[in-house]
Each structure stands twice: as C-alpha cells, then as structure tokens.
Amino acid sequence: MTDDQQELVELLNGVAQGHLPKAMGVEILEATADRVVGRMPVKGNTQPYGLLHGGASCVLAESLGSTGAALHAGRDRIAVGIEINATHHRSATDGYVTGVATKLHAGRSLATYDIVITDDDGRRICTARLTCMLRDRPPAGGENPVPPSAG
Numbered sequence: 712m713t714d715d716q717q718e719l720v721e722l723l724n725g726v727a728q729g730h731l732p733k734a735m736g737v738e739i740l741e742a743t744a745d746r747v748v749g750r751m752p753v754k755g756n757t758q759p760y761g762l763l764h765g766g767a768s769c770v771l772a773e774s775l776g777s778t779g780a781a782l783h784a785g786r787d788r789i790a791v792g793i794e795i796n797a798t799h800h801r802s803a804t805d806g807y808v809t810g811v812a813t814k815l816h817a818g819r820s821l822a823t824y825d826i827v828i829t830d831d832d833g834r835r836i837c838t839a840r841l842t843c844m845l846r847d848r849p850p851a852g853g854e855n856p857v858p859p860s861a862g
Contacts, residue, residue, distance in 0.1 A: 716741065723778060732774040735767060739775075740809075744783040747775040747812040747824075753803045762802040768828055768837040769797050775812035776824035776841030783817045783845070790822060790843040797839040806831040812841075820845055 723739045735756055740748045749771065756767035773792050780790035809831075812824040822845060828837040 716743070731770060735770055737771055737774050739778060742778055742782060744779055744817065745814045747779040747782075748809065749775050749778075750807045750809040752807055753805050757804075761804055763804070763808060763836065765797065765799050765837075768799065768808070769795055769839065771808065771810045771828060772797060772812070772826040772837070772839035773841055775810045776826055776839075777843055779812050779814055779824050780817070780822035780841075780843035780845065783814070783822050787848055788845050789848050790845055792841055793844045794842045795839060797837055799837050800835050801830075803830045803836050808836055815840075818845075 720739050720742055723742055736752045738750055740750060742748075751767065751771045753763050756764055758764045773795055776795075777790050777792055784790050807830075808828050810826050810828040812826045814822065815825050816823045821842060823840065823842045826837075826839040826841060827835060828839070830836050
C-alpha cells in the first residue's frame with residue numbers, strides 16, 4: 712500500500728468516529744473505487760444465540776460498498792445506498808469477519824458493489840450486493856471525507 716493509500720485509509724477510519732460503523736468496530740483496511748477491504752469483530756455484534764447478527768453483516772457490507780461508491784463519485788458528489796441484499800451462508804461466533812467489496816458497475820448516477828464476507832478461516836459467511844445512487848453534494852452537505860486527489 713502506498714503512503715497516499717495509507718493516508719486515505721486512516722482518513723476514512725477517522726471519519727467513521729461517532730457513527731454506526733465505528734460503534735460496531737468496522738475498520739477499513741484498504742480502499743479504492745474498485746475494491747474496498749474492511750473487517751469487523753464478531754464480539755459485540757451478535758444476536759442472542761451468540762451468532763454474528765445478519766444486520767451486522769449488512770452494516771459491514773454497506774460500509775464497504777458505500778466507501779467504494781463515494782470514492783468513485785468524487786469530491787463534489789455523494790453516494791447514498793438505495794438497495795442492499797444479503798445471503799447469510801453460515802454463522803460466525805468469534806474472531807473477525809472480513810469483507811471485500813468489488814465494483815460491479817460504476818456510472819454517473821449509480822454504483823453497484825458485490826461484497827463477500829468471510830470468517831478468520833476464509834469461509835464465506837455472507838454474500839451481499841449494494842447499489843448506491845450518486846448525487847451532487849447538497850449545499851449544506853457537510854465535509855466530504857474523500858480527499859481531492861482520490862476523486
């Protein structure tokens with residue numbers, strides 16, 4: 712990973728402070744518009760039976776796919792998730808799950824990512840697909856976490 716890519720990853724992880732992905736322990740490991748990798752602990756993200764909550768898998772998937780879509784959209788645009796679907800293949804009870812979001816389509820108005828989530832042993836836990844709408848940034852939209860050189 713280059714210094715610029717490492718700086719972007721650190722920036723993206725810092726932006727998550729105070730938001731749902733950070734509360735769930737989501738950590739971005741690498742990020743480009745084509746591919747985003749991140750992980751999340753199973754502990755603290757389980758349902759009452761001690762299994763990774765399916766909603767937690769969706770949070771990880773949407774966090775990674777939305778990051779890729781935002782990088783594709785660029786500095787003056789935003790990415791808003793409009794559809795997610797997920798198939799839960801097996802359970803996880805400990806360790807981390809790692810997600811890899813891969814760009815399937817990226818145009819001017821939509822971006823779609825395929826997200827595969829695996830456990831520490833490389834077994835597929837979940838397969839998800841996320842579609843984001845790409846829009847112009849509203850005038851009072853706040854600060855965009857994407858640095859000018861990334862968009």
